[in-house]
Amino acid sequence: MPESFAIETRDLGYRFGSLIAVEALNLRVPKGSICGFLGPNGAGKTTTIRLLLGLLNPSSGSVLIDGQPFSSARRHLRSRIGALIETPSLYPNLSARENLEVFRRLLEIDSAKISEVLHLVRLTDDSDRLVRTYSLGMKQRLGLAVALLGYPGLVILDEPVNGLDPAGVHEFRDLLRALVKQHGATVFLSSHLLAEVEQIADHIAILNRGRLLFQGSLGAFQAQRNKILILRVDRPEDAASVLRLSGWQVERRPNGTLSVTIAQMSDTAAVNALLGANDLAVYHLAQEEESLESLFLKATGRLEEHV
Numbered sequence: 432m433p434e435s436f437a438i439e440t441r442d443l444g445y446r447f448g449s450l451i452a453v454e455a456l457n458l459r460v461p462k463g464s465i466c467g468f469l470g471p472n473g474a475g476k477t478t479t480i481r482l483l484l485g486l487l488n489p490s491s492g493s494v495l496i497d498g499q500p501f502s503s504a505r506r507h508l509r510s511r512i513g514a515l516i517e518t519p520s521l522y523p524n525l526s527a528r529e530n531l532e533v534f535r536r537l538l539e540i541d542s543a544k545i546s547e548v549l550h551l552v553r554l555t556d557d558s559d560r561l562v563r564t565y566s567l568g569m570k571q572r573l574g575l576a577v578a579l580l581g582y583p584g585l586v587i588l589d590e591p592v593n594g595l596d597p598a599g600v601h602e603f604r605d606l607l608r609a610l611v612k613q614h615g616a617t618v619f620l621s622s623h624l625l626a627e628v629e630q631i632a633d634h635i636a637i638l639n640r641g642r643l644l645f646q647g648s649l650g651a652f653q654a655q656r657n658k659i660l661i662l663r664v665d666r667p668e669d670a671a672s673v674l675r676l677s678g679w680q681v682e683r684r685p686n687g688t689l690s691v692t693i694a695q696m697s698d699t700a701a702v703n704a705l706l707g708a709n710d711l712a713v714y715h716l717a718q719e720e721e722s723l724e725s726l727f728l729k730a731t732g733r734l735e736e737h738v
């Protein structure tokens with residue numbers, strides 16, 4: 432049976448005049464996944480999200496939601512999507528419950544849903560307080576509650592944790608996990624922070640300059656990504672020469688440490704053994720993941736090489 436996708440785009444493209452914001456995008460988001468949509472500022476994430484929601488009409492290509500074409504003729508599909516883009520527009524002088532009531536009437540949804548979504552976003556105890564007294568995290572959770580009012584099968588969130596403090600981020604993550612687990616929803620969320628996405632997503636799509644650099648499971652992505660070994664040694668210059676002679680890619684950092692690119696855990700032991708065999712003392716050794724910035728640079732370099 433073919434895999435079913437909550438979101439699928441086919442050669443999706445969008446231009447602002449002569450600027451190509453999104454190009455030949457073939458995005459596939461499996462049902463029931465939490466998909467992190469990553470990319471640096473200006474990569475085209477918001478434009479893509481607007482296209483997915485039908486807020487912009489594609490310059491080329493198409494969008495499928497639950498396998499169905501999402502054209503202007505099929506706007507009813509929109510009601511199956513819960514979305515939170517930018518800061519939610521809430522009424523500050525109304526309580527959370529009253530805010531939800533406004534949206535409930537617009538959407539013609541059963542009133543029992545209000546208590547359900549308040550419980551889901553853990554705002555029941557604060558639901559009668561005026562929204563202007565809420566923290567940013569609480570407002571964000573209320574925005575999510577609005578998005579969830581219709582119990583959508585697909586939730587699309589643009590940079591949902593921007594501006595949240597660590598506790599707020601933690602809470603938001605738990606909430607999204609519960610949503611997927613208990614309601615079988617699919618979550619698609621954009622972020623420019625890889626570390627953030629790695630904590631929540633099981634699937635990722637990476638966009639750079641309007642083009643998809645990678646999409647697949649988080650595991651597949653992590654398996655592909657190089658690791659960096661940070662070394663503090665007694666004679667950095669000599670250590671770098673020894674390592675380079677054996678084919679390792681080494682860089683000297685301004686703080687006196689060396690960074691060595693490795694592909695797997697066992698390389699750490701090999702590097703350590705090589706230095707020991709050459710009478711070089713290792714004082715400190717730590718692994719780091721290759722940063723997203725370095726990945727983007729590499730990928731962009733590669734793309735340009737092939738032009």
Ligand SMILES: Nc1ncnc2c1ncn2[C@@H]1O[C@H](COP(=O)(O)OP(=O)(O)OP(=O)(O)O)[C@@H](O)[C@H]1O
Nearest residue numbers: 447450452470471472473474475476477478479623
């Ligand atoms: N209304 C507009 N008119 C012209 N160009 C635009 C418009 N909106 C976005 N762009 C351009 O399209 C490109 C993609 O922007 P977009 O906002 O989709 O990126 P993004 O990945 O969401 O970035 P950010 O994280 O900064 O919001 C950028 O080069 C941006 O300058």
